[in-house]
Amino acid sequence: MSVKENLAHIYEQIDKACENCDRTRDDITIVAVTKYVSNERAKEAVEAGIQDLGENRKEGFLEKYEAIGDRARWHFIGSLQSRKVKEVIDYIDAIHSLDRKSLAKEINKRAQEPVDCFVQVNVSGEESKHGLAVDEVEDFIDMLKAYENVRVVGLMTMAPHTEEEERLRGVFRQLRALRDIIRDKHLPHAPCEHLSMGMSNDYAIAIEEGATHIRIGSKLVGG
Secondary structure, three states: OOHHHHHHHHHHHHHHHHHHHOOOHHHOEEEEEOOOOOHHHHHHHHHOOOOEEEEOOHHHHHHHHHHHHHHOEEEEOOOOOHHHHHHHHHHOOEEEEEOOHHHHHHHHHHOOOOEEEEEEEOOOOOOOOOOEOHHHHHHHHHHHHHOOOEEEEEEEOOOOOOOOHHHHHHHHHHHHHHHHHHHOOOEOOEOOOEEEOOOOOOHHHHHHOOOOEEEEOOOOOOO
16 A cells, blocks of 8 residues: 555544544654665655654665655664764754663764754563663663753653553553653753654554654555
């Protein structure tokens, strides 16, 4: 199916989820995960009205950027190696995977201006997932005030790959509660208003639990 057709279906699901939690479609940013698809398919997403694209590898990102450029906002959604920051930082609008001091230090060093960052949290505690433990997040964000080019706009997590709705909701609720704690501190360097959570299999649930950014690949662009 075309991206436009897929997007129409996703908007229907978003609208249903928003009705269940007194929100509107305008509250939600769809990040199209284009890491497994061609430049042409990524362009199709932009032409269908998607404004935000997500990549998780330096090489794929730079290739897509070369083809599409500033027609999209670019989100780096994978684990970013510190040594590769200098190669991508000038083209990235948001990083969804800040989870260690060495990465923050390199972002601060290489960026020309403050970069929007989501702190990645491993809420589920799965060993296969990157991110800080829940009880490490507040101290980590407090430490980030030393880095003027790092602006914490929100938190990000990857939920377990499961059909158990209550388990998914539990993960999303925990991230939202943590976001609320940090947001309510009113830290100048960490407004922390956003929640990047929910993917192709669970984005409707994530929206009901407060997601502001959903990362959709297979259901939108394929791959």
